[in-house]
Amino acid sequence: MITIYRLLMFPVILYFIISGRETLFAVFFIINMVSDFFDGYIARKFKMETEIGAKLDSFADNFNYVLAFIGLFVFKMDELRPHLISFSIFIGMLVLTVIISLIKFRKFPSFHLKTTKISGDIQALFFVCLFTLGFFAPLYYLMIAWGIAGAVEHITIQMIIPEMRTNVKGLYWILKEKRKKKEQTK
Numbered sequence: 001m002i003t004i005y006r007l008l009m010f011p012v013i014l015y016f017i018i019s020g021r022e023t024l025f026a027v028f029f030i031i032n033m034v035s036d037f038f039d040g041y042i043a044r045k046f047k048m049e050t051e052i053g054a055k056l057d058s059f060a061d062n063f064n065y066v067l068a069f070i071g072l073f074v075f076k077m078d079e080l081r082p083h084l085i086s087f088s089i090f091i092g093m094l095v096l097t098v099i100i101s102l103i104k105f106r107k108f109p110s111f112h113l114k115t116t117k118i119s120g121d122i123q124a125l126f127f128v129c130l131f132t133l134g135f136f137a138p139l140y141y142l143m144i145a146w147g148i149a150g151a152v153e154h155i156t157i158q159m160i161i162p163e164m165r166t167n168v169k170g171l172y173w174i175l176k177e178k179r180k181k182k183e184q185t186k
Contacts, residue, residue, distance in 0.1 A: 026131035058110035093151035
């Protein structure tokens with residue numbers, strides 16, 4: 001239900017951007033980010049993780065990224081302008097993870113890597129700070145560096161696994177799984 005709420009709020013929050021309502025955008029965007037955290041926590045805590053839930057959550061996450069980037073460009077371009085190169089690399093890496101998945105698996109990715117979850121938390125903190133306190137460069141660069149590292153892990157996993165999977169913890173677990181299978185075949 002929380003994921004459905006996040007999906008349904010996409011056009012509402014987009015409307016706030018288009019109509020220039022920065023405060024409403026910030027409030028509802030932050031609610032979307034916080035609800036994403038609770039959504040995942042509740043699903044894991046009560047063992048309610050499902051394949052469809054993971055896919056819907058990934059769609060909601062992608063919509064949140066779209067809102068975040070549009071909101072940044074519309075409302076915070078002056079603060080972002082000096083950092084456009086690093087931000088463009090960051091966006092490019094995120095988009096590349098989706099493109100590779102669509103080319104290789106013909107599906108949108110829904111790994112939910114541990115690094116990606118941490119990256120989302122850092123991004124949420126950055127956006128909360130940006131829209132409440134202002135631009136904080138160390139947090140921005142932490143967000144960019146962690147996000148790029150997570151994208152590299154994501155791409156590496158996509159190159160290793162033969163078919164798309166959901167709820168992959170990370171590269172360490174994929175490699176551990178491959179070693180175990182290799183040992184079993186000996």
